[in-house]
Amino acid sequence: MDIRKCILLSLLVIALVVPALAGVQFLYGKPEMSAVISGTNEFSPGVETPLAIVVSNSGTNPIMEVDPTKITPQDPPNLAKLVKVGLESGDAPVEIKSDPQMLGDIPGGVSKPVTFVVKFDKNAKASTYDLPLTLTYQYVDWNEQEKGSTILQTDYRTKTETISLPVTVKSDVNLEVEQVETEHLNVGTEGYLKLVLKNVGDEHAGKAVAKLVPDANGPLVPTDGSVYIGAFNPGDVTTCVFKVSTSKDAEPQTYPLKVVVEYEKANGEKGTSDTEVVGVPVGGKIDFTIVSTASTVHPGQKATIEVTYKNSGSAMAYNAQARISAVDPFTSNDDTAYLGDLAPGESAVARYTVSVDKEATLKNYGLDSEVRYRDALDNSQISDTMKLTVDVVKAEGLGAVMSNPIVIAAVLAVLIGAGYYIVRARKSK
Incomplete structure (x- = not known):
């Protein structure tokens, strides 16, 4: 290898090594901040929605100096440090429901998202409004290093700038x-x-x-x-x-x-x-109660019981019909009674014919009763089930005598004999 090639190789090695060891300083540069709404910027009146915003730093460092005697600064001049973002309503008919937010450092060429919750007024008029977005951050103002010193002094400047974000309130039916x-x-x-x-x-x-x-x-x-x-x-x-x-x-x-x-x-x-x-x-429901006292019947007899129903609800009941459910020891072929139209507070009497088994136990019985009626819109309704009290008691006096089978047989025998005597007397004449 000749001497010229050796010199060129040495120079190449020096060129590759020196920049890596030398101090690098940017002589010019600063942050260039911008912000845009991500997605649609059209909203309806009265809507509450998250508003996504993208904050970008497009600042560059166009001039760089390499000096082996200088220290490389910690932050480049186009770095936006400790970025704080706040959104305001300005003159727009909107309420900002989120507090200012910290985004940290944003280097040049980098974007960061931030979201604010906003609510547009219910009576907002259709138009385009500007929402002020305030950015507060720090950036390098100057660096200073005395000759021969290993100390680098950096001064930062705080900057606040406002960016207008246009939003449109759509024409809508409010x-x-x-x-x-x-x-x-x-x-x-x-x-x-x-x-x-x-x-x-x-x-x-x-x-x-x-x-x-x-x-x-x-x-x-x-x-x-x-x-x-x-x-x-x-x-x-x-x-x-x-x-x-x-x-x-x-x-x-x-x-x-x-x-x-x-x-x-x-x-x-x-x-x-x-x-x-x-x-x-919503008003109170239509309801019925039984306001009459218990009915009394006797074993082995047929009886008519009377029941008084009252509309204790808050609305009119139309075409009301009451019914009972006859269970042992009762039977009935007449278990439904018409009550008619009943206003709140009005009452009506129902009459039922029931037969009582002769072997019925003497006690109080509860029969289920309900009222079917129609509401104001002619819908069929059924009341809650009510309990109708019926007392089965032993017959007394003439009723007890007439309910005795022996007495009944004797009376029948007398009637038959009397009838026979009358017929014979007529024939003899």
């Missing part, structure tokens, strides 16, 4: 319930729910349909839960009447129920309004 009324809606029955709805949004809706949304765990069940509205333009007010049934296990109180409007936008797209929750008052 639903407002102006009035809630019920009719004949009681525990265990079906009734009407009347809602007065207003479109306080900006969307000109067509083919609109109002719908009730039941609560899976609630006692209210829509039996006719859709009402066609048609055109439902901004400012329009419409009255919708729904049929709703109430569980028998409910209590007389106010229960929540949701209502929503589905419609067609001017461009043909399908749309759904915000969901409104309304309080639906």
Whole structure:
């Protein structure tokens, strides 16, 4: 190998080794921060949603110096340190529900996500608004190293900058319930729910349909839960009447129920309004009680017992019919009685004819009784089962005598003899 090749090889080795050992400094550079909303930036009035934002640092270090006598700084000038991010509402009709968040260090060419929970006002008008995003961070201002020293001094500057993030409130049907009324809606029955709805949004809706949304765990069940509205333009007010049934296990109180409007936008797209929750008052159930005293019957006899039923509930019962369940020692071919229409607090008397077995034990018996009736919407209903008390007692006086079989046989014998005597006397004449 000649001398020239040896010199070139030595220079190449020096060129490769010196940069690795030398100090590297960037003479110029700084963070360049930006932020954008990830995903859609269009939202409906009244919606609460997480808002995903991506914060990026596009800063570069264009000029680099390699000096074997200098110390390499710990942080490059384009590094954004201790980045803190806060979102504000500005003039937008929105509430920011998340506090400012720390993102840490963001080097040049790196992006980091952050999420804030926001809620747009229910009455927000359709428009585009700017949400101010505030970034606070530190970056290298200058580095200083005295000649021949092994100490490097670095000074950091704190910077706060605001980035505007545009969000759009969509034109939508914004639903407002102006009035809630019920009719004949009681525990265990079906009734009407009347809602007065207003479109306080900006969307000109067509083919609109109002719908009730039941609560899976609630006692209210829509039996006719859709009402066609048609055109439902901004400012329009419409009255919708729904049929709703109430569980028998409910209590007389106010229960929540949701209502929503589905419609067609001017461009043909399908749309759904915000969901409104309304309080639906439910009255007490229709109930019956037996208010008469116990009836008394005798073994081996047929008797008519009278029972007084009272509507102790909170609503009208129509075409009420009472019935009893005759069990041993009772039998009956007349176990149903018509009571008619009974308003709350009204009473009616039912009469049943029963026969008592002659071997019946003398004691108090309880017979099951119930009332079948119709509610205000002509639905057939059955009351809770009631206990009718019947006392079986020993017959006394003339009744006891006439119930004795020997006496009955003697009376029959006398009657037969008397009849025979009368017939013979007539023939002899």
